[in-house]
Amino acid sequence: MDVLTVLTSPALFTDLNLFRLVVSRMATLSLDHGNGDGSCLAYAWLGGVLGTYFGEYQAGCRFGRLGLDLVEKHGLDRFRARVYLVFAVHVAHWTQPLQTSRAFLRRAFDAAQDAGDHSYVAYSCIDLITNRIAAGDSLSDIEREAEHGLEFARKVRFGLASDCITGQLRLIRMLRGLTPDFTSFNDAEFDEGRFEQHLQNNPQLAIGACWY
Incomplete structure (x- = not known):
């Protein structure tokens, strides 16, 4: 509870810390007055905040x-x-x-599909691809997963997710030696400069540019 006291301090109320303040406030209200559906998400996010920003990994996991x-x-x-x-x-x-983590990402994917939450289906795809790259899985297997994710994102017209997965897919293909130049994403189907210009010309795609 000492960490919660720090997190909810008015001194943290800045633009950079507003999200952490809101999350900790949600968790505090839940602890004081009882839990609802939103409490579950508050506790999960609080776990991330405690580990990422305060090094309290075990408390965050709890x-x-x-x-x-x-x-x-x-x-x-x-x-x-x-x-x-x-x-x-x-x-x-x-x-x-x-x-x-991957097992929970697959649960997230299935639950989002069941709920018709297309945005979180796509986010689960993005994070699954990242997880598998970090874990050193077969690149050919990850490429198939990325292609399926990109197909879904395009089908539901979720442009931001499409851009994120596009960057991941181009990286995978480059690492597999499927581009003419190992230092570039360019090939017959992809123009690196045009894609970068697309990201630069759309400030709302900052997250996509970050992933790229």
Whole structure:
């Protein structure tokens, strides 16, 4: 609770820390007044904040597990896909093998599909690809996963996800030696300069540019 006291201090109320303040406030209200569906997501995000920004990895993992338990054991599952994804990407990878995170990403993918939450289906695809690259999986297998993810993102017209996965797919193809030049993403199907110009001309695609 000492960490929660620090997190909710008015001194943290700046643009850079607003998200952390909101998350910690949500968790504090839940602890004080009882849990609802949103509490699960608050605890999962708080777990990520505690590890990433404060080095409190074990405490963060406990809060993340609390969010999971509320989803899986107490039926507070309205935001189930988001809880799984946040736990996988922002909590589990600090304290557990990447394969553990991957299992929760697949749960997030399935839960998002069940809920018709296309954005989190796509986010799960992006993070699954990243996880598999980091884990050193077969690049040919990861390429197939990336192609399926890109196909889905385009089908639902989620441009930001398409751009993120495009960058990942071009990296994979380059690493596999499938581009004419190992230092470039260019090939017969892709123009690196044109894609970079597309990202630069659209400030709302900053996340896509970051991934690229």
